[in-house]
Amino acid sequence: MKFISIKRYLIVVMSLTVFGCASKERVIELWPEGKIPNHIKTEEKEVHEQTNILRIKNVQTPTIEVFLPDESNATGKAMLIFPGGGYGLLAYDWEGTDIAKFLNNHGIAGIVVKYRLPSDKTQTKKHTVPLIDAQRAIRLVRSRAEDWNIDKNEIGIIGFSAGGHVASTLGTQYNKNVYEPIDKIDELSARPDFMALIYPVITMGEKTHKGSKKKLLGENPSEALVNAYSNHLHINKETPVTFLVHAIDDKAVPKENSEFFHGLMSTQGEGMSSLYLYKKGGHGFSLAKEKPHLKEWSKKLISWVNELESD
Incomplete structure (x- = not known):
């Protein structure tokens, strides 16, 4: 009996070890x-500050953290997640890993991107760096x-x-x-198949978030640079279908950012965008778990993603 108990113990330990390895985030x-x-x-170091939110600053080594759903409910869809933070930090769990786990619950792979933040110390053309890391x-x-059991034609993005x-x-x-391409990976398409923009900064013009603009473009950017990163101005027929969420009372990033994008999707794009405006919510609400009227946005997102057809 003692031998059987030890044997069973070893089997359980081995099973847990295998399960742990299989489920561990990459x-x-x-x-x-x-x-x-x-x-x-430089000597600059990456900083992780854990309070109620994990804030990451001075990103030195950009990464992706991969959260995969259980195979039993995997849909084959994936979303890369770009946390916000005004281009000065990343709200890494609040708008990153928490979102990945939510997506996993609905069979969608969640991949958190720890992208570099614009820096005059560690970069030359700092305004290009977030896009460089996003494309890669x-x-x-x-x-x-x-x-990762993902359909390569069903890879979307979500940003806060x-x-x-x-x-x-x-x-x-x-x-x-x-x-400049460095390997075969860079031969692949960087086009998302769909995207979700949650209280997003879109314009670098009058209705922008001033802190984000300053961090990305500097103190006195040229009109050409402002236009280059006012993303509603770059919508065309190839722009991926888009889901947008904004609160009308957002004091940090005006709702017009989402309205500009949605409006031009209907004229310059294929018209394939959905905009959800909420009367109250402010800014930075993430999944809004404590706000019943607002947390519905995430359910709408899942329904929207599930209705999309692969190209």
Whole structure:
């Protein structure tokens, strides 16, 4: 009997070990060592601050963190997640890993992108850096789609606040040449198949979030640079179908950001966008778990994603 107990114990331990390995989140660097584009090596260190939210600053090594749903309910769809933080930090769990786990519950792979933030110390053309990392991230996911049980034609993106600006930049400028290819991964398409923009920064004009604009473009950017990163101006027939959410009382990022994008999707794009405006909600509400009237946005997102057809 004692032998049987020990044997059973070992089987349980081995099973738990295997399960742990299978379910463990994968963290993968975007770039091979020493080949990060537009990167100046300095003594600057990446900072992680954990209070009620995990805030990451001074990102030095951009990564993706991969959360895969259980195979039994996997839909084959995936979404890359771009947390916000005004281009000064990343609200990494609040608008990142929490979102990935939510998506997993609905059979969607959630991939959190820890992208570099604009920096005058570690970059030259700092305004190009978030897009550089975003393009690489979606190409990397597409290169691993088969390994992760993902349909390479059903890879979307979701971004919050300044992360929504990163996402909308990728969605409208996925084919912009912002770095030299370094390997076969860079031969793959960087076009998202669909995108969700949650209280996003879209324009760099009058209705922008001033903090994000300053961090990304500097103190006195030229009109050309402002237009280059006002993403509603870059919508065309190839812009992916888009889901937008904004609160009317958002004091940080005016609702007009989402309205500009939605409006031009109907004229310059294929008209394939859905905009949900909420009377109250403010800014930075993420999944809005404590706000019954507002948390419905996430249910609408899942329904919207599930209705999309693969190209």
